[in-house]
Amino acid sequence: METARLETFADGVFAIAATLLIIDVSADAKGGALGAALEHHWPQYAAYAVSFVTIGIMWVNHHACLQLIDRADRTFLFINIALLACIAFVPFPTMLIAEHLHDGGVRAAAITYGLTMTATAICFALFWFYAATGRRLIAQSADQRVISGISRSYLPGTFIYGGSTLVALWSPHTAIALFAAIAGFYVLESSLFGRE
Amino acid sequence: METARLETFADGVFAIAATLLIIDVSADAKGGALGAALEHHWPQYAAYAVSFVTIGIMWVNHHACLQLIDRADRTFLFINIALLACIAFVPFPTMLIAEHLHDGGVRAAAITYGLTMTATAICFALFWFYAATGRRLIAQSADQRVISGISRSYLPGTFIYGGSTLVALWSPHTAIALFAAIAGFYVLESSLFGRE
Amino acid sequence: METARLETFADGVFAIAATLLIIDVSADAKGGALGAALEHHWPQYAAYAVSFVTIGIMWVNHHACLQLIDRADRTFLFINIALLACIAFVPFPTMLIAEHLHDGGVRAAAITYGLTMTATAICFALFWFYAATGRRLIAQSADQRVISGISRSYLPGTFIYGGSTLVALWSPHTAIALFAAIAGFYVLESSLFGRE
Amino acid sequence: METARLETFADGVFAIAATLLIIDVSADAKGGALGAALEHHWPQYAAYAVSFVTIGIMWVNHHACLQLIDRADRTFLFINIALLACIAFVPFPTMLIAEHLHDGGVRAAAITYGLTMTATAICFALFWFYAATGRRLIAQSADQRVISGISRSYLPGTFIYGGSTLVALWSPHTAIALFAAIAGFYVLESSLFGRE
Numbered sequence: 001m002e003t004a005r006l007e008t009f010a011d012g013v014f015a016i017a018a019t020l021l022i023i024d025v026s027a028d029a030k031g032g033a034l035g036a037a038l039e040h041h042w043p044q045y046a047a048y049a050v051s052f053v054t055i056g057i058m059w060v061n062h063h064a065c066l067q068l069i070d071r072a073d074r075t076f077l078f079i080n081i082a083l084l085a086c087i088a089f090v091p092f093p094t095m096l097i098a099e100h101l102h103d104g105g106v107r108a109a110a111i112t113y114g115l116t117m118t119a120t121a122i123c124f125a126l127f128w129f130y131a132a133t134g135r136r137l138i139a140q141s142a143d144q145r146v147i148s149g150i151s152r153s154y155l156p157g158t159f160i161y162g163g164s165t166l167v168a169l170w171s172p173h174t175a176i177a178l179f180a181a182i183a184g185f186y187v188l189e190s191s192l193f194g195r196e
Numbered sequence: 197m198e199t200a201r202l203e204t205f206a207d208g209v210f211a212i213a214a215t216l217l218i219i220d221v222s223a224d225a226k227g228g229a230l231g232a233a234l235e236h237h238w239p240q241y242a243a244y245a246v247s248f249v250t251i252g253i254m255w256v257n258h259h260a261c262l263q264l265i266d267r268a269d270r271t272f273l274f275i276n277i278a279l280l281a282c283i284a285f286v287p288f289p290t291m292l293i294a295e296h297l298h299d300g301g302v303r304a305a306a307i308t309y310g311l312t313m314t315a316t317a318i319c320f321a322l323f324w325f326y327a328a329t330g331r332r333l334i335a336q337s338a339d340q341r342v343i344s345g346i347s348r349s350y351l352p353g354t355f356i357y358g359g360s361t362l363v364a365l366w367s368p369h370t371a372i373a374l375f376a377a378i379a380g381f382y383v384l385e386s387s388l389f390g391r392e
Numbered sequence: 393m394e395t396a397r398l399e400t401f402a403d404g405v406f407a408i409a410a411t412l413l414i415i416d417v418s419a420d421a422k423g424g425a426l427g428a429a430l431e432h433h434w435p436q437y438a439a440y441a442v443s444f445v446t447i448g449i450m451w452v453n454h455h456a457c458l459q460l461i462d463r464a465d466r467t468f469l470f471i472n473i474a475l476l477a478c479i480a481f482v483p484f485p486t487m488l489i490a491e492h493l494h495d496g497g498v499r500a501a502a503i504t505y506g507l508t509m510t511a512t513a514i515c516f517a518l519f520w521f522y523a524a525t526g527r528r529l530i531a532q533s534a535d536q537r538v539i540s541g542i543s544r545s546y547l548p549g550t551f552i553y554g555g556s557t558l559v560a561l562w563s564p565h566t567a568i569a570l571f572a573a574i575a576g577f578y579v580l581e582s583s584l585f586g587r588e
Numbered sequence: 589m590e591t592a593r594l595e596t597f598a599d600g601v602f603a604i605a606a607t608l609l610i611i612d613v614s615a616d617a618k619g620g621a622l623g624a625a626l627e628h629h630w631p632q633y634a635a636y637a638v639s640f641v642t643i644g645i646m647w648v649n650h651h652a653c654l655q656l657i658d659r660a661d662r663t664f665l666f667i668n669i670a671l672l673a674c675i676a677f678v679p680f681p682t683m684l685i686a687e688h689l690h691d692g693g694v695r696a697a698a699i700t701y702g703l704t705m706t707a708t709a710i711c712f713a714l715f716w717f718y719a720a721t722g723r724r725l726i727a728q729s730a731d732q733r734v735i736s737g738i739s740r741s742y743l744p745g746t747f748i749y750g751g752s753t754l755v756a757l758w759s760p761h762t763a764i765a766l767f768a769a770i771a772g773f774y775v776l777e778s779s780l781f782g783r784e
Contacts, residue, residue, distance in 0.1 A: 005203060005259050008204065008596065009210060009211055009255060011597050011600055012207055012210075012211025012212065012215075013211045013215050015597055015600025016211060016215040016600065016604055017215055018601065018673075018676060019601050020215065020219070020608075022605075022608065022676055022677060022679050023219065023611065025680045026680075027684065029693060030691070030693075031688070031692035031693050032691075032692030032693060034688055034692075034696040034697060035693070035696035038684075038700060048673075048677070049673060052669070052672075052673040052676065056665075056669030056673075060662070060665050060666075074256070074386040074387055075387040077256050078249075078252070078256075078383050078386065081248070081249060081252035081253075082249075084248075084252070085214075085244075085245060085248040085249065088214060088215045088218055089218060089221075089244070091218055092218055092222075096230070096234075100227070100230055103226070103227035104227035104228030105225065105226075105227050105229070105231070107231070108230040108231035109230060112234060187666050190662040190666065191662055191663040191666060201403065201455050204400065204403045205406060205451060208403055208404055208406075208407025209407045209411050212407060212411040213411055213414075216411065216412075216415070219415065270452070270582040271582075271583040273452050274448070274452075274582065277448030277449075280410070281410075281440075281441060281444040281445065284410060284414055285414060285417075285440070288414055288417050288418075292430075296423070296426055299422070299423035300423035300424030300425075300426075301422075301423050301424060301426030303427070304426040304427035304430055308430060397595060397651050400596065400599045401602060401603050404599055404600055404602075404604065404607075405603045405606065405607050408603060408607040408608075409607055412607065412608075466648070466778040466779055467779040469644075469648050470641075470648075470778065470779055473644035473645075474641075476606070476640075476644070477606075477636075477637060477641070480606060480610055480640065481610060481613075484610055484613050484614075488615065492619070492622055495618070495619035496622075497619050497620060497621070497622030497623070499623070500622040500626055504626060
């Protein structure tokens with residue numbers, strides 16, 4: 001089974017999950033109060049930006065993996081579906097954080113976001129290691145050093161998001177800052193060092 | 197007429213139907229009550245997961261069929277549209293089950309879910325048997341044993357979902373457990389035996 | 393400019409417009425009242441089915457046109473965007489009809505649906521005749537008899553939907569039945585005579 | 589890295605952002621009041637049309653750029669993600685303008701729309717100049733005069749939208765008319781002079 005249609009389906013889910021984030025951005029205000037309401041809702045825009053970029057990063061990574069993979073079996077398709085189910089779930093905890101950043105629900109919101117990201121990181125690791133172990137689904141032309149490099153870079157992801165989720169138990173605002181920082185760090189690091 | 201654009205359109209509907217499931221996941225709670233509300237709403241997450249995986253399975257099957265089909269006529273396009281209309285309908289009964297699992301609406305919700313799945317299974321059978329009968333739309337290179345194998349595996353689908361829907365009349369919770377079990381069984385069976 | 397990316401974008405809009413129809417299907421009911429509410433809301437399901445099939449027919453036609461067209465200019469891209477804007481608008485009047493079939497808003501709803509469909513038919517005619525006149529964007533290999541056949545079949549569309557909209561002024565329910573009949577007729581006619 | 593999958597993802601976001609605009613078109617009215625409500629809500633339809641066409645123009649431009657670009661690096665992918673995040677944001681300020689055109693919130697709505705468009709124009713300029721400077725990502729076959737022509741045409745965009753946003757501080761209705769005029773001008777100009 002080739003990977004072309006898997007990519008079409010995955011690209012669709014990535015694009016929709018990212019674009020649906022806007023549905024949770026809202027501003028219910030009457031007339032002249034709109035300006036103040038828009039300023040008050042700044043966490044919505046920040047959450048939108050962080051989640052859009054995070055989904056974008058996952059899309060870039062998914063893309064990079066599939067450039068090295070040239071076939072798929074049923075197990076791989078189902079791992080991919082589980083991964084996409086996690087990614088399509090991201091708009092929900094994003095909205096929770098945006099709505100509860102300033103109230104007592106922030107801990108539950110940050111934990112939900114963290115658990116979603118941790119589950120996503122676990123599925124991403126399964127996705128990659130299922131394909132890469134023994135070069136099960138890897139294209140013959142792919143350089144083993146590139147494969148090993150990706151494998152090394154995927155190990156910490158689960159721990160970073162899992163750790164940030166534990167931080168949320170103690171200080172949800174710190175955890176939320178970490179989630180934003182992880183996305184920012186990745187963009188910077190990739191842009192500076194990842195030029196291909 | 198070739199099947200390439202049919203696949204693009206179908207992949208779009210599959211991806212959107214799956215991703216739209218998140219819209220019905222919600223948690224309206226003030227401040228500190230959010231944690232309890234998120235726990236109380238566990239049927240939403242379970243329903244999201246079951247429906248996402250079910251749509252994912254349908255996508256895998258659709259994919260597998262179209263690998264053997266290399267042309268389409270108008271009738272086939274309309275059967276495909278009817279099939280996609282059923283699949284795009286799935287988020288609605290999913291939301292009904294998630295919202296009514298704990299109240300008196302659970303029977304109506306389970307029946308609606310079951311009828312949707314039965315209609316989907318009927319359309320899927322039409323989709324396949326229209327293409328496969330007399331190899332009407334099948335690629336010359338496709339192995340007849342593979343065609344016959346798929347034909348055999350598609351016959352029970354309608355009866356399994358139809359039967360589960362009848363069960364819902366008597367015990368909606370049993371039927372809902374069956375819907376989840378069908379998805380789980382299929383994933384396991386495919387992963388263990390379906391390695392291509 | 394080639395038409396490949398135009399098709400990707402168009403397929404996306406068709407798929408999303410069709411799938412978004414489900415968002416307007418709802419059933420707000422407490423517990424045991426759900427069954428009755430679901431029966432009461434049958435116009436929603438009928439409207440969903442008719443609009444999904446109507447959008448599906450438009451997709452099939454768009455597909456059939458683009459098989460004969462092998463290049464695009466800027467004007468053609470903008471006509472295509474106007475056409476897609478009409479198609480993406482369909483979920484709105486669909487929802488109006490579903491909600492107002494049994495109350496005094498049915499006339500306004502049917503007129504809105506009819507105007508949307510008439511505008512869509514006009515854009516579709518512009519789309520085709522811009523490309524076909526003098527074979528401006530038609531592939532060299534395309535048979536002129538096929539081109540002329542499509543041109544003849546596109547002329548009545550605007551008048552059929554325009555006429556049905558006028559009927560809505562006098563009897564909205566008759567007009568709504570006509571909208572459903574147009575979709576049903578087209579599917580039957582294509583399936584019986586359109587086998588390619 | 590090739591640009592094919594970047595286009596699939598981008599086309600998905602463009603198509604979804606445009607199609608989601610319909611979600612914010614609504615008409616809550618009981619029975620016979622529907623007709624008047626639909627007329628009263630004309631700003632919704634105008635806003636829908638302007639934003640759909642504006643997103644369509646951006647898609648045409650994105651398309652035109654990527655025809656000249658034949659490879660991507662990580663930085664370019666992230667610029668593209670930032671651009672898509674701006675475009676996917678458009679439904680939000682569109683809805684604000686549609687809802688507040690006749691009340692005291694119109695200034696805040698117009699400024700939000702203008703800032704979104706200015707940010708989009710800045711991202712679009714970054715997108716193009718990152719690729720075009722020193723022909724970093726430009727295909728060898730691309731004519732330098734075409735590249736320079738696009739570069740010249742992209743410089744004013746940021747200033748036009750930035751200026752219109754400043755106008756909104758003084759007269760929001762003038763700014764809104766400017767936003768519609770910019771879209772209309774572009775369509776006309778492209779159709780008259782841009783025939784390729």
